[in-house]
Amino acid sequence: MATVNQTEQAHQISVSILRQGAYLIASIHAALDDEELGRFQRDLIRQITKSRSRGVIIDVGALDVLDSFGSCTLRNLALMARLQGAVTVIVGIQPDVAFAMVHLGIHLEDVHTALGLEEGLARLDELTGAGGARSARGSA
Amino acid sequence: MGIEALADRQLTGGLAELPALIRRVVASRIRDANAIDDLVQETLARVMTAQARLDDSALAPYAVVVARNLLSAQWRQDVRFKQHAHRLIDLTDASRPEDQVLQREESRAVASALAQLPEGERQTLIAHEVEGQATSDLAAKSGSTAGAVAAQLHRTRAKLRVEYLLALERTRLPTERCRPVLLSLSGGERRRQRELDAAGHLLECPECAGLSGPLLDRLDGHPEGEEAIIAVRSDRDVVRARQRGREIAAQIDFSSTDLTLIATAISEVVRNIVRFADHGQLRVRVIEDAARRGLLIVARDVGPGIPDVDRALRDGYSTYGGLGIGLPGVRRLMDEFSIASELGKGTTITMAKWVHA
Numbered sequence: 001m002a003t004v005n006q007t008e009q010a011h012q013i014s015v016s017i018l019r020q021g022a023y024l025i026a027s028i029h030a031a032l033d034d035e036e037l038g039r040f041q042r043d044l045i046r047q048i049t050k051s052r053s054r055g056v057i058i059d060v061g062a063l064d065v066l067d068s069f070g071s072c073t074l075r076n077l078a079l080m081a082r083l084q085g086a087v088t089v090i091v092g093i094q095p096d097v098a099f100a101m102v103h104l105g106i107h108l109e110d111v112h113t114a115l116g117l118e119e120g121l122a123r124l125d126e127l128t129g130a131g132g133a134r135s136a137r138g139s140a
Numbered sequence: 141m142g143i144e145a146l147a148d149r150q151l152t153g154g155l156a157e158l159p160a161l162i163r164r165v166v167a168s169r170i171r172d173a174n175a176i177d178d179l180v181q182e183t184l185a186r187v188m189t190a191q192a193r194l195d196d197s198a199l200a201p202y203a204v205v206v207a208r209n210l211l212s213a214q215w216r217q218d219v220r221f222k223q224h225a226h227r228l229i230d231l232t233d234a235s236r237p238e239d240q241v242l243q244r245e246e247s248r249a250v251a252s253a254l255a256q257l258p259e260g261e262r263q264t265l266i267a268h269e270v271e272g273q274a275t276s277d278l279a280a281k282s283g284s285t286a287g288a289v290a291a292q293l294h295r296t297r298a299k300l301r302v303e304y305l306l307a308l309e310r311t312r313l314p315t316e317r318c319r320p321v322l323l324s325l326s327g328g329e330r331r332r333q334r335e336l337d338a339a340g341h342l343l344e345c346p347e348c349a350g351l352s353g354p355l356l357d358r359l360d361g362h363p364e365g366e367e368a369i370i371a372v373r374s375d376r377d378v379v380r381a382r383q384r385g386r387e388i389a390a391q392i393d394f395s396s397t398d399l400t401l402i403a404t405a406i407s408e409v410v411r412n413i414v415r416f417a418d419h420g421q422l423r424v425r426v427i428e429d430a431a432r433r434g435l436l437i438v439a440r441d442v443g444p445g446i447p448d449v450d451r452a453l454r455d456g457y458s459t460y461g462g463l464g465i466g467l468p469g470v471r472r473l474m475d476e477f478s479i480a481s482e483l484g485k486g487t488t489i490t491m492a493k494w495v496h497a
């Protein structure tokens with residue numbers, strides 16, 4: 001689809017979406033404004049549908065702020081992915097960022113989180129019951 | 141002062157009635173509705189910037205004084221613009237010799253102000269500000285404590301500001317009360333302001349009223365102290381504003397956690413402007429008081445205002461927050477936080493964070 005490719009090119013510096021087996025790994029590399037965040041959300045959902053992914057990792061390690069709007073977008077994303085049959089794990093939330101979120105009153109308890117990419121993938125295996133499929137890691 | 145106590149003070153301290161009061165003062169002098177809104181918001185922003193140094197009883201009188209000053213400045217600007225609009229290019233050239241005269245005037249005023257200080261205070265100030273000696277070294281020399289030296293320096297600076305302004309403006313103070321009132325304003329000594337009835341004096345003494353603006357609405361003589369002013373119109377400005385705010389905050393010794401809390405708070409208030417108001421502005425700058433440095437953030441918008449500020453500050457209530465988090469969360473991120481809002485006109489949020497030793 002031409003439109004998807006164009007959008008991907010337009011902000012490939014800020015975000016990337018890679019496919020790894022039945023999973024998608026989406027990374028946010030720079031602070032996104034609301035419009036970019038919305039586009040990222042649409043692109044990711046489209047990719048999930050297209051590739052029939054069972055799990056999604058969103059790596060937010062590069063974000064220095066997760067405000068109420070950003071958190072809300074992530075939560076919605078996880079919900080929409082769920083409706084497409086994919087489980088979402090958010091990884092890489094910086095300790096300072098998490099601290100600020102708690103003070104702000106943001107709770108992500110309905111969203112899965114993990115420390116880093118490795119832990120996130122292990123978590124996905126667990127949640128999708130795909131432990132055996134990833135022999136290198138073994139079942140959790 | 142705890143956050144709760146501070147917020148209570150703002151909300152019950154008559155701040156809620158300030159916007160209406162300011163509007164009455166401004167509307168009695170100009171007709172243009174947009175200009176009135178701008179002046180009311182500008183006055184509010186200045187009063188809230190100064191409020192940490194003002195006794196509650198002085199807030200309303202100071203607001204009236206600021207509004208009057210802004211009105212006359214606006215009026216003068218309009219007249220000057222009309223007079224000179226046809227030769228703007230000449231004006232830019234002519235401004236250079238004027239600048240030089242201004243600089244000469246300023247150094248004369250500094251010298252004269254320094255001469256007014258007691259010898260000991262002058263030497264300590266110069267040792268600290270010019271020679272860069274730490275307060276702890278100065279304390280060791282004089283057998284005092286760093287805290288006491290810092291407090292004394294604060295009082296000396298307050299005195300210096302008053303004398304400097306008097307010399308610069310060549311003001312002759314009409315009454316005996318004038319100098320003590322100006323000193324109490326300059327030093328932010330609230331108890332002294334009450335004792336002297338500084339509020340009442342401001343309203344009856346045009347000389348002190350004229351000087352109160354520069355004394356209270358100041359960039360705290362901080363060498364790196366720059367003020368960032370960010371116009372807020374679209375969601376792009378949310379990211380821009382918090383990045384700029386973080387840069388300014390990084391100039392002083394905030395921990396990385398505090399920098400994140402500050403950036404998050406800015407992100408929230410600026411997003412509120414984008415979502416709920418037409419446009420607005422964010423100002424960020426380094427401030428200092430007797431013993432510590434901090435960051436002052438003033439966000440103001442031209443928008444619908446908040447119908448019930450008390451409720452908007454309660455958790456779980458989201459008139460202004462939309463996302464259900466809103467202002468109570470932001471207040472928890474900062475050390476000081478206050479709001480003034482005028483229905484149908486706009487909102488000004490002032491918040492500060494101090495560097496914790």
Ligand SMILES: [Zn+2]
Pocket residue numbers: 313314315317318319321341345347348349
């Ligand atoms: Zn006076």
